[in-house]
Amino acid sequence: MKIDWKEYQTNGFFDELIDAKGNIRTHGKQLAQFFSSLSAEELVKARAVADLAIKEMGITFTVYNEGNMIDRAWPFDIIPRTIGKKEWQSVETGLKQRVEALNLFIDDLYHDQKIIKDGIFPKGLLEKSVNFRKQCVGINPPNKIWAHICGSDLVRDGNGTMYVLEDNLRVPSGVSYMLENRSVMKRVFPELFEEVSILPVDDYPSQLFDMLAAMSPRPDDKPEVVVLTPGVFNSAYFEHCYLAQEMGCELVEGRDLVVEKDxxxxxxxxTGLQRVDVIYRRIDDLFLDPEAFLPESQLGVAGLMRAWSKGNVALVNAPGAGVADDKVVYAYVPEMIKYYLGEEAKIANVPTFKCLDPKECDHVIKNIDKLVVKPANESGGYGLLIGPKSTKQEQEACIAQIKADPRNWVAQPTLDLSTVPTFDDNQPDGRHVDLRPFILSSGKDTQVTTGGLTRVAMVKGSLVVNSSQGGGSKDTWIVDEEAK
Structure with a gap:
């Protein structure tokens, strides 16, 4: 039995392939036509081929469960997500604007703090920030760029409007899965890439390397770029290996590096010691340098902050960039854009209630069963309370945490997240998604991936898309609707 898109149910949500009248959107017509031409047997076979490719390519992710580390095959759906090129161009412009303002904000906090003196950003919010690093005060990274790599999560609401859900500026992960998703799709449906004009993502490793190389303190020489990993037990170790290999860089651990007397x-x-110019670090700030941060850390390199502060090595992302990777700070990004750039935000934030504000906190507590409540600095879906799907006991526990530390909590309305067709039970069924594009910034040039990592809730009706919480992924196509 072949796919009949007329039978596909949007269930009242904004679906990115099929509109409310049952019509296929322009950017998805070739994709829908191709999938409807396949028999049920061909679709099942395609999914099996994708699963085999993932196994052969060794694409895994790590889940922490009750003290154990479990490697699992990457959960992948064979129906790509499509977005039109025209829409994507406006999204790209908005993301570039956002990362520019965020970098100006971070640099300001570590220098004059004008945004605080002018009353735009609360001083108390900074004082209680767990990611502000006093060791970074007064340091001037190249081109005043602190967040060279940013992963901003995007969602659509019930009207199809795109919002920024959060910004990831410390050690944003997931880009290797974006690239591998494309590789798997090319293995499974190579003919589709001849029929549909899909913008490429394959050039990301070279773009990343060029950005890293541009940060070198020795620009006239061929820079030595390395990827610094915490090691094989890190949940993103697959990505560390993948990116180092794709860029042709050395993958190193802290014990492989040393800071000398110079x-x-x-x-x-x-063959002996070889100078390093740029470190793409995938280690959290506090473990980077036992001299500057946690003395007991064995993951980092003693003296690394000293070398960085003197301009002898570039660290990407810069230590301290995480001060803007905070869900409370996120609520102020539109004000940052207006303050530093004199512009309105081109992509809006999801409306956010800050529990540090007594009135907003009271509203959150009274409406906790209707809101999504988030801790300021957790990631991966941990610590999240989805009000409409929570129990009374869970709500009361969350309220107690909010009252104990209001600064650490924000809340947002439960959005009717957009859906995309996902292959389930041999037929397409709508599942909720988000999207993480990756933005590279050297200060002289800013580039945005054409698409990004689409994460999909594999369970019907679920809003949780994180792989660590049972979510999956699919290839993201930016389609040129005008190409023939």
Whole structure:
């Protein structure tokens, strides 16, 4: 039995492939036509081929469960998500605007703090920030860029309007899965890439390397770029290996690097010490340098902050960038854009209630069964309360946490997240999604991935898309509707 898109149910949600009248959207017509031409047997076979490709390619992610680390095959759906090129161009412009303002904000906080003196951003919010690093005050990274790589999560509401849900500026992950999703799709449906004009994502590793190289303190020489990983037990270790390999860089751990008396960083090699210019670090701030942060850390490199502060090595993302990777700080990004750039935000935030404000906190507590409540600095869906799907006991526990530390909590309305067709029980069925594009910024040039990592709630009706919470993923196509 073949797919009949007329039988596809949007269930009252904004579906990104089929509109409310049952018509296929322009950017998805070729995709829908192709999938409706396949028999049920061909679709089942395609899914099996995708699963086999993921296994052969070793695409895994790590889940922490009751003290155990479990490697699982990457959950992947074979029906791509399509977005029109025209819409994407406006999204891209909005993301570039956002990352520019965020970098100006971070640099301001570590220098004059004008945004606080002018009453735009609360001083008390900064004082209680767990990600503000006093060790970074007064440091001037190249081109005043702190967040070189940003992963901003986007969602659509019931009207199809795109919003920024949150910004990830510390060590944003997931881009390797975006690239591998495309590789799997090319294996499973190579003919589709001949029929549909899909913008490429394959050039991301070269764009990433060029951005990293541009940060080198020795621009006239061929820079030595390395990827610093915490090691094999990190949940994103697959990505660390993948990106190092794709860029042709060394993958190193803290024990492979040393800071010498000249305050430069060197890599231990079989031929002796070799100077390192740029470190793409995938280690959290507090573990980077036992001299500057946690003395007991064995993951980082003693003296690394000293070398960075003297301009002898570039650290990407810069230590301290996480001060803007905070769900309470997120609520002020539209004000940042207006303050630093004199512009209105081109992509709006999801309306956000800040529990540090007594009136807003009271509203959250009274309406907790209707809201999504989030801790300021958790990730991966941890600590989240989805009000309409929570129990009275869970709500009361969350209220107690809010009252104990109001600064640490925000709440947002429960959006009717958009859906996309997902292959389930041999037929397409709508599932909720978000999208994480990746923005690269060197200060001289800013680039946005054409699409990003689409995360999909594999369980019908669920709003939780994180892989660690049972979500999956699918390839994201930016389609040129005008191409023939």
């Amino acid at each position: 305050d430069c960083v060197y890599m231990r090699t079989i």
